[in-house]
Amino acid sequence: MKLTRRKLAAALLAPAAAAQTPQPAADPVQAARDRIKANGDILAKVDVPMDVEPAFQFKA
């Protein structure tokens, strides 16, 4: 296979590009905390009127 200068440059840059990409947390507890935070961020976007109280005691 002929290695062009473009392919060579891409190959050399790949590790650097990968290092710049945010990686999932290696620590599984941190990853789980990140998921909790992401869920909180999603709910933060839900508009809930002031008079809607939390479902305590929850009753179906």
Add this chain to the structure above:
Amino acid sequence: MAAIGDDLFFATIPEINARLKAKEISAEELTRAFLDRLQQYGPRYNALALLLRQEALRKARDVDQDLKRERFRGALQGIPYGAKDLISYAGQPTTWGAKPYAAQVFDYNATVIDKLDDVGSIITAKLSMVELAGGGGYTRASASLTGPGLNPWDRTRWSGGSSSGPAAAVAAGLVPFAIGSETSGSIVTPASFCGVTALRPTYGLVSRHGAMALSWTLDKLGPFARSAEDCGLILQTIAGKDSNDPGSAGKSFYYTPQYARPMKELKIAYAAVDFTDRAEPPARAAFATALEAVKASGVQLVEAKLPVFPYGPTLSLILNAEMGSIFEPLITSGRVDELADPPQIAGLKASLSVPAKDYLKAMRVRRLIQREFARFFSEYDAILTPGRPGPAVAANADLDAPGYQPPAGTAPGFQGIIQAGNLAGLPALVLPCGFADNLPVALQVVGLPFSENQLLAIGREFQSRTDWHRRRPKVG
């Protein structure tokens, strides 16, 4: 006395009860036969947590004395059953499926155990489960003190979780019925995978006193059985007000099939896409046939949409916040590291980090969800979906791995109904409806709170037209 054949191991509650009352068989003979079967085959499916032989035989002899004197206590009298190992039985280990609790013994019975005892049902076994009901987010079926739950239809497949043992034991004819629990999917999933009928009751209808708490506002106990009628008979016994359960709705349940509305009056919401593009390809033929059977019953099936909410994040935040509080002693003591599943350990540790504002927001969104479903059910009598999109996954599968993905742009259908139903406290009935790759698949009928009689009527009608609930795997 007649010999006990395979038919009896797969008989419904009224069928067994009739043979007991006719004295064709004694409660002791029946119980001994089920105990032997549990002992022989329970470990084959990793379904057995603890056999209660002495207690069961003693109780069975008491029942025989009652039957001899014609003291009849209802359809469940003399019927053996099993309980998920998060339900306390006094004086015997209740492990919650988890190593840190392997030696845990309570000195009192759960309310459901006492209620079943009062009508002469006979507890024969504690049945296996995913450790701590899987609240931390497990990724392997092996996340259990008793090993991966194996499916009686194919032991290379998972029996589902977290009520693995109750589903597998009923499917394999090791008990006529079992009591399991659901926080989010733990009844619906294993019942669907194992091909048994099961009911997730309305939140608060069945006392959780004496059962492990995973999430106070989400936990429910419910039956796995052979038919919708069996579920009705069991629910009538275990439902009811309990001052020991702060979540108790204070309501009783009376199984009243005689007052069921005619099927043609019922308007049932569904999304066709759930049974086609969103279903796994091998399951589509079974779902199509099942839909035809539902339509033939005369109900009106109407295309509808699930109200749009972030169900998954809402449920996850509530579950994590409540679980973190419940298991804080386990987590901070470090004993959480004794659990079998590393992601579950990580999930439990992380659960201590849920901000109060996020929990409160989730509980407020939940209120909106409840209101929306109240509106939804003013228009429809029930929702019909597949129990799961396809059959049981491999017992050694990574449960986090993406499964079947529908084509891009496919309508959402009622995806998220398990989380939605649990957030709103809705009851759900699981009905086996056929096979895919020689494994069971099932329908799920969801209704408004306290509409169990309506759901059971739909289930009875479906099961009068099909025999999927009577199919049995080759055991042994």
